Amino acid sequence: MQRFTPERLNSTMDVLRETVLLPHEFAERVSRNREPEIVEDDFSRFQGSLESYAFSLGKRELEDCLIALIQDDRPEMKSVILQILKLRMSPRLISLIRALTQYFYELPEMRKASRLAANSRDCSDKLLHELFDQEKDIIEAAVNLIHQNEEMVSPMITRYRLITGSPFCKAVIRRFFQDGNEESFLLNEDYFLEMIDADSEQDLVPVVINYLDQPWKQAPSRSINRKMLQRFGLPEDEKSWIWADIGTDLIAKYRQWVFLDMMEDFFGLDNRKYLIFSRYYQELKHIGLYHDDQIMVLDFGQFGILNLKEMAEYSWLMEKSTLEVELETLQKGEELRLIHRKTDIEARDVIIEEKSSDILVLNLTGVGKLYVAELMGELLRRGEEIWPVKFKHAISRFREKIY
Structure with missing residues (x-):
C-alpha cells in the first residue's frame, strides 16, 4: 500500500x-x-x-x-x-x-x-x-449595487463571487472610485491602494483627479497619499507623466498633503515644531530630506528653515541665497558649515531689537515659539523683498499678543 x-x-x-x-x-x-x-x-x-x-x-x-x-x-x-x-x-x-x-x-x-x-x-x-x-x-449596474451596500466594495464582490483580477471586477472598482466621494475612498482604502499599484497611469488619471477633487471634510488617507507619492512622485520629480493631465490647483492640494505628512513623520504630531510650521504648509514650495533623513529643509521660496532631527527645540531660518550654499554642502554629503558659525540672532531680536541677519536662530522654547510664529507670519506676508528683516510695524501688534 x-x-x-x-x-x-x-x-x-x-x-x-x-x-x-x-x-x-x-x-x-x-x-x-x-x-x-x-x-x-x-x-x-x-x-x-x-x-x-x-x-x-x-x-x-x-x-x-x-x-x-x-x-x-x-x-x-x-x-x-x-x-x-x-x-x-x-x-x-x-x-x-x-x-x-x-x-x-x-x-x-x-x-x-x-x-x-x-x-x-x-x-x-x-x-x-x-x-x-x-x-x-x-x-454602472454593479457600481449602483456598491452604493446600496453602504459604499462598501467587498460585500458586492463576495455576494456575486467576482474574480478580483478580472477586467470586469477592475472596471467596476475603477468606475466606483471615478464617481465616488471621500467616503468611498476611506471605506475602501485597500482596493484603491491596489489600484494605484496595478493599473496603468492612463486608467488612473480620472480616478486620481476625483480623489484630489474631494472637499475632504475628513482628513485624507495618509496611506493613499504615500502610495501615490511612491508611484508618481511629486511633479517636480518628473517620475510620472500623470501630473500633466491634472490641474495645478489639485497638484497644489496634493503637494500640501505630502508636505504635512513629511513634517509629521519628521517632527512628530505633538512636537512644537510641527505645531508651528504645519500652520504654513500652504506656503511651502518644497521639502528636502538629507543625511539619511536626519536633516529636513522647509523651502518657502525667499527663505528656508533647516531642522536637525536631534534638536527638538531649535531651527535655523536662512535667506534664500544663504540656504542655497548650505544645500550644496548637504547634497555633496558634507557636514553643515554655516549654521555652526557664530549665529545668535533669534526671532525675538529681530522683532524687539530690530536686528537682522541672513541666518536666524529659531528658539522654540517658552515664549520663543510666539516670536517664531510672528516672524514666520511677517515674512510670508511680505512676499519678495524680505531682507534685511525689519519689524518696526510688527512690534506693537506682537506686544498686544503677549500682554
Missing part, C-alpha cells in the same frame, strides 16, 4: 488541473492567449440536425466552442456556437461562462452566452441573473 505524501497529492492535483481547469483558471488561460484560433473543421461533422451534432460533442469540444466564440470573428460561426451552447447548457458550462464573461464582458457574444446561461434551468447564479442578464450598462 502506497503511503500518502503531500508531494503525491500535489502531483495528482497538477495532473487534474491539466485535464479539468477551474472556471477562473480556464478564463485566465483564454485571456492570456488572445490570438484567433479558427475552428479548422468548420463544423464539417455537422450532418442532419444541429441538435444531434451538439449532443455529439464532448466536454473538451464544448470548451473549444467557448474559446471560438471569443476568438473567431465569423458571425455565422458565432451564431452556430450560441445555438450549441443553448442545447448543451450544463452546470460546468454555466460556471465557465460566468468566469469568461468577467474577462470578456465587452464582447456582445459573451453577453448573449451569459443570458443563455441565466435562462437555463440549472442556473441559480446571482451574477448571471442580476447583472449579466440585461442589456444596460453592467458596470
